[in-house]
Amino acid sequence: MKEDRKRRTSARFGLLAGLCCLTLAAGPAAAQTVQTGNVFNPNMSVIGNFLGFAGHNSVDNQPSLQLKESEIGLQAVVDPYARADFFVTFGSEKGDVGIEEGYLTFLTVPGDFLVKVGKMKAAFGKVNTEHPHVRQYADTPLVVTNLLGSEDGINDSGISVSRLVPMPAEIFLEATAQIFRGTSDGVFEAHSRNDVEPLFHLKAYKDLSESTNLEVGGSWTRANNGEGAGFHTALTGIDVSFRWKPLQQGLYHSVFVRGEWMHSERDTAAGPTVRGDGWYALGQYQLGRRWNAGYRHDESDHADDATFRDKGDSAILTFLPSEFSQLRAQLRRIRYDQPAGPVTATELLVQLQFVIGAHGAHPF
Amino acid sequence: MKTRLPLLALTAVLALSPSAEAAKLKVVTTLSDFASLAATIGGGRVETDSLAKGYQDPHFVEPKPSFVLKLHGADVLIVAGLELEIGYLPPLLDQARNEKIRPTGAGYLDASAGCDILDKPAGQVTRAMGDVHPYGNPHYWLDPNNGRVIARAIAAKLTALDPAGAADYAKNLADFEAKLKAAEVRWTARLAPFKNTKIVTYHSSWPNFAKAFSLDVVGFLEPKPGIPPSPQHKLEIINLMNAQKVPLILMEVYFDRKDPDFVASKTGATVVVIPPSVGGEPAAKDYLSLFDVDVEKIASALEKRK
Numbered sequence: 012m013k014e015d016r017k018r019r020t021s022a023r024f025g026l027l028a029g030l031c032c033l034t035l036a037a038g039p040a041a042a043q044t045v046q047t048g049n050v051f052n053p054n055m056s057v058i059g060n061f062l063g064f065a066g067h068n069s070v071d072n073q074p075s076l077q078l079k080e081s082e083i084g085l086q087a088v089v090d091p092y093a094r095a096d097f098f099v100t101f102g103s104e105k106g107d108v109g110i111e112e113g114y115l116t117f118l119t120v121p122g123d124f125l126v127k128v129g130k131m132k133a134a135f136g137k138v139n140t141e142h143p144h145v146r147q148y149a150d151t152p153l154v155v156t157n158l159l160g161s162e163d164g165i166n167d168s169g170i171s172v173s174r175l176v177p178m179p180a181e182i183f184l185e186a187t188a189q190i191f192r193g194t195s196d197g198v199f200e201a202h203s204r205n206d207v208e209p210l211f212h213l214k215a216y217k218d219l220s221e222s223t224n225l226e227v228g229g230s231w232t233r234a235n236n237g238e239g240a241g242f243h244t245a246l247t248g249i250d251v252s253f254r255w256k257p258l259q260q261g262l263y264h265s266v267f268v269r270g271e272w273m274h275s276e277r278d279t280a281a282g283p284t285v286r287g288d289g290w291y292a293l294g295q296y297q298l299g300r301r302w303n304a305g306y307r308h309d310e311s312d313h314a315d316d317a318t319f320r321d322k323g324d325s326a327i328l329t330f331l332p333s334e335f336s337q338l339r340a341q342l343r344r345i346r347y348d349q350p351a352g353p354v355t356a357t358e359l360l361v362q363l364q365f366v367i368g369a370h371g372a373h374p375f
Numbered sequence: 376m377k378t379r380l381p382l383l384a385l386t387a388v389l390a391l392s393p394s395a396e397a398a399k400l401k402v403v404t405t406l407s408d409f410a411s412l413a414a415t416i417g418g419g420r421v422e423t424d425s426l427a428k429g430y431q432d433p434h435f436v437e438p439k440p441s442f443v444l445k446l447h448g449a450d451v452l453i454v455a456g457l458e459l460e461i462g463y464l465p466p467l468l469d470q471a472r473n474e475k476i477r478p479t480g481a482g483y484l485d486a487s488a489g490c491d492i493l494d495k496p497a498g499q500v501t502r503a504m505g506d507v508h509p510y511g512n513p514h515y516w517l518d519p520n521n522g523r524v525i526a527r528a529i530a531a532k533l534t535a536l537d538p539a540g541a542a543d544y545a546k547n548l549a550d551f552e553a554k555l556k557a558a559e560v561r562w563t564a565r566l567a568p569f570k571n572t573k574i575v576t577y578h579s580s581w582p583n584f585a586k587a588f589s590l591d592v593v594g595f596l597e598p599k600p601g602i603p604p605s606p607q608h609k610l611e612i613i614n615l616m617n618a619q620k621v622p623l624i625l626m627e628v629y630f631d632r633k634d635p636d637f638v639a640s641k642t643g644a645t646v647v648v649i650p651p652s653v654g655g656e657p658a659a660k661d662y663l664s665l666f667d668v669d670v671e672k673i674a675s676a677l678e679k680r681k
Contacts, residue, residue: 123472125470175443183441185440216440218439258428259628261431334506375439
């Protein structure tokens with residue numbers, strides 16, 4: 012009898028203890044449920060680009076102070092087969108909202124292919140693929156605004172397929188073929204569904220040594236332009252980048268040199284095909300852990316009249332308080348070739364850029 | 376009989392040649408320390424390659440396309456995890472076109488699993504704290520016992536991918552553990568006279584090392600992780616070091632000596648430059664000799680001060 016009561020009491024205690032455990036466990040378990048809800052949310056980031064202009068420019072008159080662009084990045088894995096990256100941008104004007112990029116990357120396509128589908132920056136050279144905040148300067152090179160239509164460059168909806176090409180001597184070679192709708196601000200305009208834009212890009216890269224490397228790329232694309240159906244613009248580009256970054260002192264010193272040349276062949280309704288070209292060359296030296304100094308020379312014909320050629324020079328100084336913000340000053344002088352005669356604009360650009368949130372690493 | 380012999384030879388060649396060649400597992404690691412451990416455990420059955428060099432800041436590795444090629448051909452990828460590689464590995468993995476070594480793949484190994492991870496921030500994490508790692512301090516391989524955990528994890532991973540080598544991996548692991556055990560006795564004895572010595576380090580790379588060898592890290596030259604020393608902070612560190620009589624500044628091989636030397640000149644402390652990873656200097660050629668070098672440098676610097 013005594014034994015029985017003992018057993019019952021112990022059983023009751025056991026039940027109580029169990030209940031206690033359950034209640035205790037419910038706390039963290041509930042917290043975990045909330046966490047799980049967040050786990051599948053995309054990584055979010057916001058990048059602010061505040062830009063100030065001082066000086067005089069009658070050709071491209073930018074406001075004195077503006078939050079030029081804010082970019083919201085949403086990036087996550089979709090399923091075992093793909094990841095998605097969205098970059099929504101807000102300009103300084105009311106209603107100035109756009110999808111800068113929004114694409115799906117299929118990571119497990121057989122045959123070593125990498126497939127992207129969506130709206131994306133076309134793989135035409137280097138600067139065209141870069142978001143403004145990863146550039147080493149505050150503006151856009153003249154060759155992009157003049158030959159690729161606008162400072163946004165070629166950015167369109169389409170499909171991209173790229174493949175690694177096996178090479179000897181540890182050379183990285185990637186071939187990319189893309190097909191776009193064929194409408195990109197200021198350069199291409201599709202007049203029918205058949206006016207798609209094919210684009211080919213070849214990228215070769217080699218480590219010259221542990222601390223130096225060389226990258227060479229070639230690009231070609233052709234599509235209908237804004238002159239009307241049957242009028243085309245063909246673009247060819249070559250890019251060369253050289254980097255020096257000693258691994259042990261890499262926190263403090265590095266060199267980056269890039270040159271990009273583009274050629275445009277544009278059919279016009281009024282006259283013969285216009286053939287023009289343009290290029291820029293950039294050199295940047297890292298002075299210390301937080302300081303970079305750079306210089307860029309720009310030259311570009313006008314796409315619609317190659318007898319006009321704009322030229323510019325920029326000296327750039329960048330200070331990086333941390334990995335997540337940077338302050339930049341750029342002294343720029345551009346000589347715009349205008350029908351009424353050349354116009355020279357000397358300006359000081361001051362840029363403050365910052366990122367909050369988990370912004371994914373950028374391609375090399 | 377005549378026809379069967381060449382056929383047999385052919386089958387033998389076909390059967391042998393791929394196994395002799397392809398059997399070598401290609402192990403790519405982000406850190407040289409894991410490559411060293413993988414080479415020790417894998418022996419002749421693996422080929423190892425690390426993306427970062429031992430004398431390079433592991434936080435700032437560039438995602439070079441040549442790394443894409445290495446990852447493309449890899450059977451195993453060993454990473455430090457804890458977001459140490461967040462600045463370069465994700466885009467490389469996306470381009471590598473190799474499902475095996477993606478985080479969901481069979482060839483992926485996060486070395487931090489099961490290790491003693493320190494400095495896990497409590498409460499809300501913001502970047503006002505600098506480049507803080509929300510999952511804890513990623514320099515955990517500098518505790519020899521974590522090295523033991525990682526070596527076991529590598530042995531298990533290699534065995535799972537290459538069951539034919541199970542016996543080799545088990546033997547190599549046992550050999551390594553025996554050597555590590557002996558070495559731990561040696562290292563602990565060498566640093567025993569300096570138990571609880573207060574030290575200042577440049578970056579917070581050494582909490583696991585300090586815990587393993589009973590050193591007391593009282594401050595950092597960086598005011599916050601990833602932020603270079605400011606004049607104000609240097610002054611604070613000088614005051615702190617003078618007040619607490621801190622004899623040693625430990626710095627990693629990839630930082631500039633200027634600030635540590637300045638602080639040392641104002642405090643009389645000794646600056647010791649030690650490699651935080653295998654290959655950080657030529658003598659630190661594998662995981663065990665890395666500790667030999669680090670322990671000896673610290674011990675002899677403290678001895679000289681006596």
